[in-house]
Amino acid sequence: MKVPLSRLAHTRSGDKGDTANIGVIAWDPRHYPILLRELTPERVRRHFGDLVRGPVERFELPNLAALNFLLHHALGGGGTVSLRLDAQGKTLGAAVLSLEIEADDLVE
Amino acid sequence: MIRIANGQGFWGDWLEAPVRLVEQGPIDYLALDYLAEVTMSILQKQKQADPALGYARDFPPLIGRIAGKIRERGIKVIANAGGVNPVGCARAVLKAAAGLRVAVVLGDDVFSRLDEFLSRGYPLSGLDSGQPLSTIRDRVLSANAYIGAFPLAEALSTGADVVIAGRSTDTALALAPMIHHFGWSDNDWDRLAAGTVAGHIVECGAQATGGNSQVDWQSIPDMANIGYPIIEAEPDGVFTITKHAGTGGRVNSHVVKEQLLYELGDPRNYLTPDCVADFTSIQIEDSGPDRVRLQGIRGGPRPASLKLSISYSAGWKATGTLVYSWPQALEKARAADAIVRERLRLLGLGFDEIYTEILGVNACHGPLAPDASDPPEVQLRIGVRGPDRGQVDRFTRELVPLVLNGPPGATGFGEGRPPAREIVAYWPALIPREEIRTRVEVVE
Numbered sequence: 001m002k003v004p005l006s007r008l009a010h011t012r013s014g015d016k017g018d019t020a021n022i023g024v025i026a027w028d029p030r031h032y033p034i035l036l037r038e039l040t041p042e043r044v045r046r047h048f049g050d051l052v053r054g055p056v057e058r059f060e061l062p063n064l065a066a067l068n069f070l071l072h073h074a075l076g077g078g079g080t081v082s083l084r085l086d087a088q089g090k091t092l093g094a095a096v097l098s099l100e101i102e103a104d105d106l107v108e
Numbered sequence: 109m110i111r112i113a114n115g116q117g118f119w120g121d122w123l124e125a126p127v128r129l130v131e132q133g134p135i136d137y138l139a140l141d142y143l144a145e146v147t148m149s150i151l152q153k154q155k156q157a158d159p160a161l162g163y164a165r166d167f168p169p170l171i172g173r174i175a176g177k178i179r180e181r182g183i184k185v186i187a188n189a190g191g192v193n194p195v196g197c198a199r200a201v202l203k204a205a206a207g208l209r210v211a212v213v214l215g216d217d218v219f220s221r222l223d224e225f226l227s228r229g230y231p232l233s234g235l236d237s238g239q240p241l242s243t244i245r246d247r248v249l250s251a252n253a254y255i256g257a258f259p260l261a262e263a264l265s266t267g268a269d270v271v272i273a274g275r276s277t278d279t280a281l282a283l284a285p286m287i288h289h290f291g292w293s294d295n296d297w298d299r300l301a302a303g304t305v306a307g308h309i310v311e312c313g314a315q316a317t318g319g320n321s322q323v324d325w326q327s328i329p330d331m332a333n334i335g336y337p338i339i340e341a342e343p344d345g346v347f348t349i350t351k352h353a354g355t356g357g358r359v360n361s362h363v364v365k366e367q368l369l370y371e372l373g374d375p376r377n378y379l380t381p382d383c384v385a386d387f388t389s390i391q392i393e394d395s396g397p398d399r400v401r402l403q404g405i406r407g408g409p410r411p412a413s414l415k416l417s418i419s420y421s422a423g424w425k426a427t428g429t430l431v432y433s434w435p436q437a438l439e440k441a442r443a444a445d446a447i448v449r450e451r452l453r454l455l456g457l458g459f460d461e462i463y464t465e466i467l468g469v470n471a472c473h474g475p476l477a478p479d480a481s482d483p484p485e486v487q488l489r490i491g492v493r494g495p496d497r498g499q500v501d502r503f504t505r506e507l508v509p510l511v512l513n514g515p516p517g518a519t520g521f522g523e524g525r526p527p528a529r530e531i532v533a534y535w536p537a538l539i540p541r542e543e544i545r546t547r548v549e550v551v552e
Contacts, residue, residue: 010322010362012315014371017236017534023369025362051474059375061388064365068372076463080146081422081533083463083491084471091472093322098476 001104006097008106009035013093018078019054020071020089022096029065030107036060036067038101044069047099048092069096110289112282112306112339116140116187117313119147119164125313125336126170130177133352135338136289138178139281140187141311142167145534148275149419151191152219152250163197163272164189171270172204178269179208186260186281190272192217192250197272198551211268213259215546216275218416218539219251225539232416232537241537247420249532253539254415256381257303258294259546260284266550275417277380279307282339290343301385301407302345304378308385309349309367309402310337316349316367318357323366330356346403348395359398368392379415381541384408413538422533423460424500427491428507429467431520434484440515441466441488447514448490448506457502459494487520493531500528 005024008031013022024039026032045056054072061068075089076082086092113135115126119142129135142164155162167189171178178185190197194212201210218225222245225232232241241248252275261284263271271284283303286292292299309316316337318328335355340348349364351357368387372378375387384407391404432440445464452462465471467487469480492503504525511518 010366012320012322012366012370016371016373017536021369021372023366023372025365025369027362047476049475051476059372061369061375063388063390064368064392066365066369068369068375070373076461079534080531081425081493083425083427083461083493085465085467085489086472090320095473095476 001102001106002100003103003106004097005039005099005101008101008103011093011096013089013091015075015078015088018073018075020074020092022069022071022093024067024069024096026065028107032062032065034101034103034105039067041069043099044096047096048074110137110285110341111135112137112139112285112341113336114139114141114282114310114313115336116142117311117315118142118144119166121313123166123170127173128355129336129352130174130181130183132355135183137285138183138185139310140167140185140189141278141281142187142189143191143275145417146419146532148192148252148417149249149532151193155192160196162193163191163200167197168200168204171201171208175205175208184264184268184285185270186264186284187271188273188276188281190274192274194272194274195551201270201272202551208269209267210270210272210551211263211266212549212551213255213263213271213273213276213546214549215544216252216255216273218253218544222248222251225543230539232418232539235536235538241418241535244420244535247422249419249421251416251418253544254381254417255544255546256280257283257287258382259548261287263548264288266548268550278311279304279380280382282307282310283382286341297383297407297409298405299345300383302347302405303341304380304383304385304407305387305390305402305405306339306341306347309364310339312367312370313337314357315370316364317351317359318363321363321366323358323360323362328358332356345405346401349400349402350398359400361392361394361400364392364400379411381410381414383410412541414541414544416537416539418535418537419532420535422531423493423495424497424528425491425493425531426500426504426526426528427489428504428526429487429489429520430507430510430518431485431487432515433517433519437483437486438466438469438481440517441486443515444488444510444518445490447510451506452503455502457499459492459499461493463491465489497528504528
């Protein structure tokens with residue numbers, strides 16, 4: 001069964017220079033292993049395509065049932081240099097919610 | 109237990125928030141965060157124009173508004189409102205609220221010491237660029253060291269009602285009262301880390317109490333009267349995040365988790381001048397209505413270096429918009445974009461970047477945006493960036509004419525041509541911490 005990430009998690013995103021961060025938090029901690037398995041840095045990198053010019057790093061926070069992603073060179077130069085409307089990546093957290101993930105082991 | 113509230117997440121945050129925090133319930137300390145990465149450069153320019161300025165100008169009138177209440181209740185205020193002129197800020201505060209005791213923390217401003225640092229062999233290489241500072245030295249506008257909580261705690265120990273710092277870290281504003289009140293020692297890493305995590309949670313104001321939160325946002329009560337966050341800190345480093353009773357918003361573990369992850373890097377190594385906090389050690393639980401309790405936080409020794417916040421001039425930019433209406437709104441906007449780019453090319457203008465977004469279609473999410481092939485209206489947004497102000501200015505004349513000489517149905521040009529703005533870029537670098545000596549002064 002494929003479900004959008006929004007079924008399993010909520011997010012908040014922000015910036016550090018030209019790097020965007022996206023925190024992904026499982027609504028139900030029992031779904032953290034699904035996030036860990038499905039939401040690889042490669043998946044996230046592919047999802048964003050050309051929007052992210054550099055590598056994607058992933059950090060694990062099992063105590064919060066959460067993952068933290070760093071998207072490097074994702075903000076058009078970042079901060080004051082960027083010409084983007086969303087130069088601080090505030091909306092990138094929402095963009096990852098549409099990612100479709102395999103969740104046969106979803107607990108209802 | 110002490111209560112530390114945050115009433116300002118950035119310079120420009122809700123003016124009513126700090127007033128309500130002191131009026132609507134008990135707090136002991138009010139922390140106010142005014143500085144973003146490039147705020148210091150704006151303040152440096154203001155000080156160059158008028159030596160009495162260079163601080164967050166919202167701050168003195170705020171203290172004027174709340175002076176009666178903070179005196180009556182013994183509330184202490186800690187703010188990084190001083191910018192590049194903490195003493196000037198203190199004088200303005202005393203003018204707005206005579207009789208308060210005001211202490212300033214000095215020593216973070218190293219603008220005048222940069223050449224000394226370079227000549228002594230510190231390259232001050234940009235943490236993002238990897239290049240030595242010498243490559244942009246002649247364009248530097250400001251330079252400040254991020255200072256931690258201990259100098260702020262020292263300022264509190266003078267008995268000050270109001271403590272004003274320059275470039276202190278955001279987290280230090282909340283940690284300082286804990287160090288001061290509980291007498292935490294400077295190598296009590298777990299407690300310092302706990303106070304740092306508490307500071308991280310509240311540093312963006314209402315983002316800890318239901319603002320900008322995806323947690324069932326439609327059901328968050330009374331956002332118009334959202335309460336700002338309060339830390340109930342205990343001497344052992346355990347703390348609760350809450351807000352005043354009767355205020356709007358929501359505090360639960362999911363909301364607080366969102367803020368814990370906000371602008372986070374490596375969660376095991378959250379670096380501050382005070383300690384290194386390990387976010388993977390945080391234990392979090394809902395402990396009552398609008399109450400979240402955190403404990404178990406571990407920390408490690410503070411880094412040997414302090415981060416410098418250097419800003420420099422990096423060229424010019426301008427961004428202009430036009431609105432196109434149905435029918436073929438998107439097609440018209442794309443045609444207009446092509447026309448502008450062709451005209452810029454024929455004018456022989458050279459930019460580092462020309463960037464186009466279509467608001468209502470793809471500005472936020474680019475290729476990830478859902479299909480919107482025939483939207484009722486769109487806003488075309490074109491920006492350019494380059495080293496030459498004259499060329500950027502010339503670009504700004506190329507949008508409004510399209511209303512008459514481009515695709516049909518353009519509007520939304522009422523504000524005329526957009527301004528060219530100087531780009532002030534951020535250059536983080538490291539310096540050994542013993543190079544930065546802070547001192548506290550009481551301003552009478």
